[in-house]
Amino acid sequence: MTNSGKTIEERLQALEDHEAIRQVLAGYGYSVDGLNHDSVADFYAEDGEYKVDDTLDFQGRARVAGITADAGHRALVAGGVAHIALPPYIVVEGDMAAATCHTMIPRKGDDGFYIWRLSGSRLELVREADGQWRIASRQTWTLDGNPKGPEMLGDLRKVRRS
Amino acid sequence: MTNSGKTIEERLQALEDHEAIRQVLAGYGYSVDGLNHDSVADFYAEDGEYKVDDTLDFQGRARVAGITADAGHRALVAGGVAHIALPPYIVVEGDMAAATCHTMIPRKGDDGFYIWRLSGSRLELVREADGQWRIASRQTWTLDGNPKGPEMLGDLRKVRRS
Amino acid sequence: MTNSGKTIEERLQALEDHEAIRQVLAGYGYSVDGLNHDSVADFYAEDGEYKVDDTLDFQGRARVAGITADAGHRALVAGGVAHIALPPYIVVEGDMAAATCHTMIPRKGDDGFYIWRLSGSRLELVREADGQWRIASRQTWTLDGNPKGPEMLGDLRKVRRS
Numbered sequence: 001m002t003n004s005g006k007t008i009e010e011r012l013q014a015l016e017d018h019e020a021i022r023q024v025l026a027g028y029g030y031s032v033d034g035l036n037h038d039s040v041a042d043f044y045a046e047d048g049e050y051k052v053d054d055t056l057d058f059q060g061r062a063r064v065a066g067i068t069a070d071a072g073h074r075a076l077v078a079g080g081v082a083h084i085a086l087p088p089y090i091v092v093e094g095d096m097a098a099a100t101c102h103t104m105i106p107r108k109g110d111d112g113f114y115i116w117r118l119s120g121s122r123l124e125l126v127r128e129a130d131g132q133w134r135i136a137s138r139q140t141w142t143l144d145g146n147p148k149g150p151e152m153l154g155d156l157r158k159v160r161r162s
Numbered sequence: 163m164t165n166s167g168k169t170i171e172e173r174l175q176a177l178e179d180h181e182a183i184r185q186v187l188a189g190y191g192y193s194v195d196g197l198n199h200d201s202v203a204d205f206y207a208e209d210g211e212y213k214v215d216d217t218l219d220f221q222g223r224a225r226v227a228g229i230t231a232d233a234g235h236r237a238l239v240a241g242g243v244a245h246i247a248l249p250p251y252i253v254v255e256g257d258m259a260a261a262t263c264h265t266m267i268p269r270k271g272d273d274g275f276y277i278w279r280l281s282g283s284r285l286e287l288v289r290e291a292d293g294q295w296r297i298a299s300r301q302t303w304t305l306d307g308n309p310k311g312p313e314m315l316g317d318l319r320k321v322r323r324s
Numbered sequence: 325m326t327n328s329g330k331t332i333e334e335r336l337q338a339l340e341d342h343e344a345i346r347q348v349l350a351g352y353g354y355s356v357d358g359l360n361h362d363s364v365a366d367f368y369a370e371d372g373e374y375k376v377d378d379t380l381d382f383q384g385r386a387r388v389a390g391i392t393a394d395a396g397h398r399a400l401v402a403g404g405v406a407h408i409a410l411p412p413y414i415v416v417e418g419d420m421a422a423a424t425c426h427t428m429i430p431r432k433g434d435d436g437f438y439i440w441r442l443s444g445s446r447l448e449l450v451r452e453a454d455g456q457w458r459i460a461s462r463q464t465w466t467l468d469g470n471p472k473g474p475e476m477l478g479d480l481r482k483v484r485r486s
Contacts, residue, residue: 008170008332008336011336011340012170012173012174012177012336015177015336015339015340015343016173016177018343019177019180022249023251023252025249026248026249026250026251026262026263027251027318027319029264030251030262030263030264030282030315030316030318031315031316031318033264033282033305033312033315034282034312034313034314034315034316034317034318035312035316036315036316036318039316039318039319077312078307078309079307080280080304080305080306080307081305082264082266082280082282082305084248084264084266085248085249086248086249086350086408086409086410087249087346087349087350087409087410087411088350089347089350089351089354090347100350100354101350101354102353102354102357102406102408104406104408104430106266106277106280108280108305108306108307112276112277112278113276113277113278113279113280114277114436114437115277115430115436115437115438115439116436116437117437118404118406118430118432118437120354120357120358120406142404143357143404143405143406143432144404144432145402145403145404145432147402150357150358150359150401151358152358153354153355153357153358153360154354154355154358154359154360154363155358155360156351156354156355156358156360156363157351157363170332174332174335174336174339177339178335178339181339181342184411185413185414187411188410188411188412188413188424188425189413189480189481191426192413192424192425192426192444192477192478192480193477193478193480195426195444195467195474195477196444196474196475196476196477196478196479196480197474197478198477198478198479198480201478201480201481239474240469240471241469242442242466242467242468242469243467244426244428244442244444244467246410246426246428247410247411248410248411249411268428268439268442270442270467270468270469274438274439274440275438275439275440275441275442276439277439293328
């Protein structure tokens, strides 16, 4: 985000894009832990998807927002959990963007809190007709030695990987 | 933070508000762990309050900043501790704002580091006469299954909850 | 970052500086965990240094970026690791800046994930001739009771400590 040759409008827009994307990443996680269905839905594109490793694949806004009503998710929340997203690295090209971050899920256990999951996360976002950035796809890879996670983190500067 | 119909001044102000609030949230934690009394004080409104669950209630800037001199807090710092605030979701209306985030307190134990506390946090902020955003109230709820935490996180888009 | 008496250009520049510095802090960590040598290098000044407590001292961009090829670092990544940087508090004066944050390194262990390291971190940055902010020095102090960490965190509002 250097400003050489950019207009004030372009510079404002670039700052607003980054700020809006930060808000989506932060707000999404708090909405999930806060069981706020509509708030989760508003952060996701109609046909957005959410993939966890190569084991889970949620297709579409309704399916992702439906996690807030899922019995398994509600049991997690009832036991004490935080879906944490660390500060993202953001790249924007026109109406497409990607945000790379770590995600971590600490939980309450029998003997204090423990880290249940630790992942690399990549969110691809789109600016929709109403001007809002929404999540088009989210992929997490568990950082357990699977090389997919580091490979994805290393692509942080690419708006699209393929 | 969409920009339809906003002036450049309004758009700049909106960006500056978010940035200033991010700085308050981050700076407050590092000032507490850094035992910097005056820096903590500067982030808090004169009559600001800080509530931990329904067990602790610190009233006023002097009381909150005084934590840096508290024997219990100094023992925590001397043992190794980090009062971590995760990236906030921010909403602003005029001179009022709210920031929702997770907070986590890892500590040094006998056998490495462990997560001592994990909470949902909500900070309500005010823009004061000097133009600075300061914390008017901060409430944390431990994420141990108490429904107060998730309820608060789910209100992330409200500037005032009541 | 109050705006009294500032021009639009100055206000935009201040916002862009903070945003660019946030990107450096986030991007650096993901590049390290993503084994992206060139990306790490681009975040560091030619003569930048990286100090871990008073035990490790990496001098120069090539040495820091070379960590991505280091056998020890690659073993960490192959086992599952995240070099996490929490949200920074940023101060800027002209072409110099400092960013204070916590850093934490969770790893995969035999029995789930654990916090391997917890530190206070301070990054001093410079705006270089091409307009990019890069890391001139980074110092971390383990938060294990050593007073150096809290002392450094407490200096969060200083662009240069000495």
